[in-house]
Amino acid sequence: MGQSLNKIYVHLVFSTKHRKPLITDLIKEELFSYLGGICKNLECNPIQVGGYQDHIHILCILSKKIALMKLIEEVKSHSSKWIKTKGVAFENFYWQNGYGAFSVNPTELEIVKNYIVNQKEHHRKKTFQEEFLAFLKKYNVEYDEKYIWD
16 A cells, blocks of 8 residues: 555543643633644644543544654643643643543544533533543443542
């Protein structure tokens, strides 16, 4: 085959350090836009970016030019530096170590997009921890609970 072709949809999930509710209405839309811009600059076309007070969801297409771990590293480091410039309330902002990354079937893109858009409503019923554990169960991901939250 003469060319390398792929289209890998990935749903990224990561939280603020200690799941502090720092993603407020004052910053969230600008943060979501900034995160999408980082993805776009890395040629990982963002489809939907959103989240809630203590965590982020990014649905994007993984570029064939970057490893998943490098994408996460770039997104978290650049956005953390950026948000610290947004005022005193954010000067101690950090992302939690680790992340979740889940493949998405192309036929389910709209479902995942809607899920990300409706985070506020969703989290009236479920905490971030409950949500993340449900993802791990759905995708049959093995994990050690003593390391998952720190």
